[in-house]
Structures are given as structure tokens and as C-alpha cells.
Amino acid sequence: MPYIYLSPSLQPFNPYINGGNEQQYMNLIADAMEPLLTANGIQYKRSRKDMTLRQVIEESNMGNYDLHLALHSNAAGPGSTGTMGTEVYYYDGSYNGQVAAAIIADNYKNIYPYPDLVRSIPTRRLAELNRTKAPAVLVETAYHDNPEDARWIKENINVIAVNLVQSLTYYFDIPFIENVITPYHAVVSTKGGRLRLRCKPSTSSGIMALLKNGTPLLVLGKWEDWFVVSANGMIGYVAAEYVKNE
Numbered sequence: 001m002p003y004i005y006l007s008p009s010l011q012p013f014n015p016y017i018n019g020g021n022e023q024q025y026m027n028l029i030a031d032a033m034e035p036l037l038t039a040n041g042i043q044y045k046r047s048r049k050d051m052t053l054r055q056v057i058e059e060s061n062m063g064n065y066d067l068h069l070a071l072h073s074n075a076a077g078p079g080s081t082g083t084m085g086t087e088v089y090y091y092d093g094s095y096n097g098q099v100a101a102a103i104i105a106d107n108y109k110n111i112y113p114y115p116d117l118v119r120s121i122p123t124r125r126l127a128e129l130n131r132t133k134a135p136a137v138l139v140e141t142a143y144h145d146n147p148e149d150a151r152w153i154k155e156n157i158n159v160i161a162v163n164l165v166q167s168l169t170y171y172f173d174i175p176f177i178e179n180v181i182t183p184y185h186a187v188v189s190t191k192g193g194r195l196r197l198r199c200k201p202s203t204s205s206g207i208m209a210l211l212k213n214g215t216p217l218l219v220l221g222k223w224e225d226w227f228v229v230s231a232n233g234m235i236g237y238v239a240a241e242y243v244k245n246e
Helices: 022-039 053-062 095-108 147-155 157-172
Strands: 003-008 043-046 067-074 086-091 118-123 136-143 184-188 195-198 207-211 216-223 226-231 234-239 243-245
Touching: 003 022, 003 053, 022 043, 022 067, 022 157, 022 216, 067 147, 067 157, 086 095, 095 118, 095 136, 095 157, 136 147, 147 157, 184 226, 207 234, 216 234
Parallel strands: 003 043, 003 067, 067 136, 086 118
Antiparallel strands: 086 136, 184 216, 184 243, 195 207, 195 234, 216 226, 226 234
């Protein structure tokens, strides 16, 4: 299953025109994303507020991540309040970064009030894109020095979080699970046979492991007749009919 590095802004010194700051609101979006990521079986490592950008990049590069996702809000500069929109940056030359950025930008148009102002942009000037080992995307969610954009961010924290996680499931080609559950413990119940832990919720999907009857499970989410579970250090899908609550 996918493993991402989640990097909300480290910039409390970037004030919102209507109060608060960039670090504060990007971390609220990340907070809202976490239970959705868990429900969808997307593992994540998240940067801390006390880290420097250099430390974030170093930590990201120490892991084997499928995507590095940075969350920011933008500013046009002193005295400017008219600029609006969303920019999704990727490293110029990274195919996977370009694909991820295009998916995120296209999907973001469904929630941002002015979809024509949402675009994906190649660049080589952002450290989180050109110094990270994993394919990387940096999302400038909207302009925090524009009153309408700043208000939109604050009023749509959960909407933005849902949209971004949905985009990640598109990118990783797994179904999107919007209904979050509290993870709970269960066991494999097959009357003696072994249960296939699969990469995707399909009987034609690859098999990650064969789980013995009675194997402990942590149920993370549900997609139709499949559960997303953690078992023996792996996360995958199992047929729901063979899972029993503890």
C-alpha cells in the first residue's frame, strides 16, 4: 500500500489577512487528512512544527516514500490583495510528480470557487521538489493575503482535506473511502483456511500474504465488501465476510 511523506507548512510568520497564519491552517488540513489516509490504507509520516525545512527534506529522504506532499498557502506580496488561485507545483522533469500534480489540480477544480485559476506548474526552484528523493508535489491551496481566498481556506478545511486524499487515491489507483471509522481489532475467521491479503479490493489483485485463521487484524476502513486492514505489519484488503470482531 502507498506510503507518503506529509509536509504542512513550517511558516508561522506568514500571516493570514483575516487572522492566523500559514503554518496553523496547513496543519489543520493535515490533521483532517490523517483519519482519511488511515481509512484508505495510505501510510504516512508527517513533519513536525519544530523542524526546519532542511530537516524535513532529510527525514523524507531517509524513508522509502511513494510521494512527498507539501501543503502551503500563497501570497502575492506586500500591498497586493487581488491575486487569487491555486498552484500545484512539481519538479520539472519528474514524470510521477507531473502526473500527481495534474491529478491534484484537476480534482481541486471541483472545490475551488474559480476552477480556471487552478493549475499545475513545473519548477526547479523549490527545495521540497528538487531535493527530495520521492516524487514531490507542493500545493499552494490559495492566497492567504487575499480576503476571499483566506476566508475560503478557513471555511473549507475538511473539504480540502477530503479532496486531497481523494486525489491521492486516484494517483495510487485505489478506491476512495470517504467514510472514516475508528480503527478496531478483529480476527480472521475462515474455519481453518487462509485468508488472502490483497493489494487492491479485487479477487484478481495481487496477494500480499496468506493469513491463518485467528490472525489478529486492525480494521482501518471499509470499501463495499472489503476491509482495509493492518495484519502482520502489512496493510491491504481482505474480504469482509471472513473477518470477525474480537
